[in-house]
Amino acid sequence: MVKADKNIMRGFLVLTYIIIISMLIFVIGSSFSYLNTGADRSSMLHTEVKKATVYLPKLTWTTDGNEGRKLDAQTLAKIESDYLDAWYVKQVVYKTNQTTGIDDFYTESARKNIVAFITQNKAENISIQATTLSHQPNIEFFSEDGQLIVLKDENVVEYKQLYKDEKFVMETTETATYKVILLLEDGFWRVRHLVKERVKSVETATEKQAVPNLNMKGINYYPQATPWDMFGDQFDIEIIKNDFDIIKDAGLNTIRIFVQYEDFGKANVNEEKLEKLQQVLDAAATKKLQVVLTLFDFYGNYEILDWTLTQRHAETIVSRFKNHTAIVAWDIKNEPNLDFESRGKQNVLAWLESMISLIKSIDSTHLVTIGWSNTESAHLLQDKVDFVSFHYYNAAADFMRHYANLKAKITDKPIVLGEFGQSSYGGFWKPFSGSEQKQATYFKEMQAMLKAENISFLSWTLYDFEEIPSSVVGNRPWRTNPQKKFGFIDKDGKRKLAFEFMVE
Amino acid sequence: MMNLHYIFYFLLVASSADGFSMNVTETIQLETSKREFTAGEIIVLTFSGTQDASIQLYCANSYGTTLVSPKLExxxxxxxxPTQLCSKIGVVNWKLLHKNNSLSGTFNIVAQKTPVAMETYVGPPSIAAGENDYTMLVVIPTDALDNPIQENTEVALKRQFLANEQQETILTKNLIAYQNIYSPSESGRMLLATECLGLNSKEYTVNVLPAISTDFEIFAKRPHEYADGNQITTFTTSILKDKNDNIISDGTFVAFFITNINGNLLKTSGMTIDGVATAKMIHPDHQETWSVKAIVAGISESNKISLRYKKVIEDFTITFSEKNRNIEVGPLKSFMNQLIPDGLQVKLIVSQSGKIIETAIKESRDGFVNFELNPNILSNGNYDLEITTAGITKTIQAKKLW
Structure with a gap:
């Protein structure tokens, strides 16, 4: 017995020893490796070139008019970059009324002209926010010594907003033709002369498109495991195909999905994401589901100098999928009216309008809409969109009143209910507020009204979600928890009572 | 209650009618009829039909945009x-910022008639003679407000080259005027100047450099034709010229390649001065025939010349002393029986039954070379000796050392 005790004692001591030593080694090891992190050689030497893409108007070169020396591709690329930078710097200068940066892109004599404007605008507190949306430069002449270039920039589409005393005064879109002389100085192609030869202001005429009978019976779709991250690392086309089967079998014909602006790579759209989107659209086409593709999800800048970047983003996606049979409509932006307060209604509307005309210029066949978050804003830009869409999360009883109000403001465009739904959450954070039964009743009532009025609809949403990213409704539990329970199918895959009323 | 409603509607209709009539009476019109101005002119746009001095005018030119407030007169x-808009050429577009009446228009500003400055760019600054290469002259004549003057303005381009002076007229187009200037067939310095409506530029110089050389000849000069390993042979080229007989630029590198009897290559080089390149090479120390050719790498080459070098030493004596361990070679005599100048190479190879044991190379001094055979290396015994100098080899079989 004594011997056994001794052995236990021994064993215990040895074990304790091993544990203490290994903990010690772990602590020393991790502090050592922590101290070894830090400046690596490449960051010490500042070898990397930090150049952000800030200005990407649509630019098409013609070089057939060149009377001088032959222009090589490398020089042309350098000229393009410096010429666009010159425009960008000019826009920044007029926005801020400060001369930062113009020295690099305008020669000494040319920059005087800009400084004269700034002096006046500053004195009168005028500021101009502008961007150019497209350029068609043509090289007219390149000198033999490679130091001077004359180019004619045709159809420069420039959008401007003028502010006086911080108040919006006017906006205008103009198309102009410029002649430009650029000189190569200190390694920069600098503007020496700039002459506007022609200009006309553009009244964006929207061509009327006959909108077919929409008859959308649909749903807003995210996979259950990856809400708001449909095209991420966990992308699984098989799961999505399955879900499409469920949606189709429930009697629906439309889905609304979302393309996140940053996730898709902003101006330089990520090819991998496009391929995933392609798979989803192909799957929808096979299941005979039509897709409302919502662009610019989570985008919230709208700043005029950011326009060119968003336009390249939309251009890439729209031109890639404009012939896809699954697409029924482009939803430019989800609930942009929520940004009115923080970003300025003027800016948001101008951005939307310009984006619509860009998308229409690329894809004239598919419909365009904006997913307004309520009935109060849904009439905005109604003459630009092909159909009006709005979201509704209030009580079913009030729906007809809201709808009638909206309908009174809409002259001749179809109206689609782009999102509606109710959470079945009735737990700790919002006791007794919802239940599966209440949700089912809500959908039943809504469906009856939608059928009576023959309104196209897209409900929110197929699944209950386990996790809601903080970018959607924040982190507060009384907001995230109800958000998790909007589905027709619960987190265990069981159909909730409302499933019956996905469609009348 | 009902009446109240009617009153309200009446008011509404009345007020909107009021707005409407105001629109009709207040037709704002542009009184200024001029549409084209000269840069620097004072431009005033006058509008009649309103006295509302709060209406602003938006205007934009090539460089910028601004708002202008009116004066009521x-x-x-x-x-x-504003002056910055009046002083730059191009189209100015304007718009009256009136809520019911968006009157807009454009006017054009053209450059002043007389230029006051001419920015001239000439490049490249040197070109090759031969009517093939060219330089380009670009002129931007600008008016007093730094505007490029109007299209199709005549610019006189004057040039002087050797005895030739000429003048031609070019026209401005795309804000500039330019001309390609081809090189003449001779080399020299070309002076350029421009004139536009009485304004003269300064002088610009273009160097017309000779073109690349054509094939040439080479010559060799030597004090004597003996292979004494001491004198120097000098190679020269004929005057190197381009195809238009211009002497090529000084400093052109000419490489001379010498091939000897065994096919080995020797190389020497020189750079041209006044078209002639000179290079030197020391004479061989044994009978030799050189074949020499010069090239300007990648451009031109010379003829091939052949040089024979005669033997200077027909024979030499070998004297043994100090137990045959001291070998004296000499006297080494040159072509006039004079002692050969110091520095002739003598090579000794010591071998025993076909196996080389020691090799020694020494240079002559006062016509003699002495070899000491070290007893620590070469123990007593019989050795074969082989002595070579000036291309002559003598062998002594089984020489006994003790």
């Missing part, structure tokens, strides 16, 4: 366009 609104 004689019941008209007068907008004085």
């Amino acid at each position: 004689k019941n008209q609104l007068q907008y004085t366009i």
Whole structure:
């Protein structure tokens, strides 16, 4: 017995020893490796070139008019970059009324002209926010010594907003033709002369498109495991195909999905994401589901100098999928009216309008809409969109009143209910507020009204979600928890009572 | 209650009618009829039909955009366009910022008639003679406000080259005027100047450099034709010229390649001065025939010349002393029986039954070379000796050392 005790004692001591030593080694090891992190050689030497893409108007070169020396591709690329930078710097200068940066892109004599404007605008507190949306430069002449270039920039589409005393005064879109002389100085192609030869202001005429009978019976779709991250690392086309089967079998014909602006790579759209989107659209086409593709999800800048970047983003996606049979409509932006307060209604509307005309210029066949978050804003830009869409999360009883109000403001465009739904959450954070039964009743009532009025609809949403990213409704539990329970199918895959009323 | 409603509607209709009529009476019109101005002119746009001095005028030119406030004079609104807009050529577009009446238009500003400055760019600054290469002259004549003057303005381009002076006229187009200037067939310095409506530029120089050389000849000069390993042979080229007989630029590198009897290559080089390159090479120390050719790498080559070097030493004596361990070679005599100048190479190879044991190379001094055979290396015994100098080899079989 004594011997056994001794052995236990021994064993215990040895074990304790091993544990203490290994903990010690772990602590020393991790502090050592922590101290070894830090400046690596490449960051010490500042070898990397930090150049952000800030200005990407649509630019098409013609070089057939060149009377001088032959222009090589490398020089042309350098000229393009410096010429666009010159425009960008000019826009920044007029926005801020400060001369930062113009020295690099305008020669000494040319920059005087800009400084004269700034002096006046500053004195009168005028500021101009502008961007150019497209350029068609043509090289007219390149000198033999490679130091001077004359180019004619045709159809420069420039959008401007003028502010006086911080108040919006006017906006205008103009198309102009410029002649430009650029000189190569200190390694920069600098503007020496700039002459506007022609200009006309553009009244964006929207061509009327006959909108077919929409008859959308649909749903807003995210996979259950990856809400708001449909095209991420966990992308699984098989799961999505399955879900499409469920949606189709429930009697629906439309889905609304979302393309996140940053996730898709902003101006330089990520090819991998496009391929995933392609798979989803192909799957929808096979299941005979039509897709409302919502662009610019989570985008919230709208700043005029950011326009060119968003336009390249939309251009890439729209031109890639404009012939896809699954697409029924482009939803430019989800609930942009929520940004009115923080970003300025003027800016948001101008951005939307310009984006619509860009998308229409690329894809004239598919419909365009904006997913307004309520009935109060849904009439905005109604003459630009092909159909009006709005979201509704209030009580079913009030729906007809809201709808009638909206309908009174809409002259001749179809109206689609782009999102509606109710959470079945009735737990700790919002006791007794919802239940599966209440949700089912809500959908039943809504469906009856939608059928009576023959309104196209897209409900929110197929699944209950386990996790809601903080970018959607924040982190507060009384907001995230109800958000998790909007589905027709619960987190265990069981159909909730409302499933019956996905469609009348 | 009902009446109240009617009153309300009536008011509404009345007020909107009021707005409507105001629109009709207040037809704002542009009184200024001029549409084209010269840069620097004072431009005033006058509008009649309103006296509302809060109406601003938007205007934009090539460089920028601004807002202008009016002055009310004689019941008209007068907008004085800011100087920075009046002074630059191009189209100016304007718009009256009135809520019901968006009057807009454009006017054009053209450059002043007389240029006051001519920015001239000439490049490249040197070109090759031969009517093939060219330089380009670009002129931007600008007026007093730094505007490129109007299209199709004549610019006289004057040039002087050797005895030739000429003048031609070019026209401005795309804000500039330019001309390609081809090189003449001779080399030299070309002076350029331009003139535009009485304004003269300064002088610009273009160097017309000779083109690349054509094939040439080479010559060799030597004090004597003996292979004494001491004198120097000098190679020269004929005057190197381009195809138009211009002497090529000084400093052109000419490489001379010498091939000897065994096919080995020797190389020497020189750079041209006044078209002639000179290079030197020391004479061989044994009978030899050189074949020499010069090239300007990648451009031109010379003829091939052949040089024979005669033997200077027919024979030499070998004397043994100090137990045959001291070998004296000499006297080494040159072509006039004079002692050969110091530095002739003598090579000794010591071998025993076909196996080389020691090799020694020494240079002559006062006509003699001495070899000491070290007893620590070469123990007593019989050795074969082989002595070579000036291309002559003598062998002594089984020489006994003790």
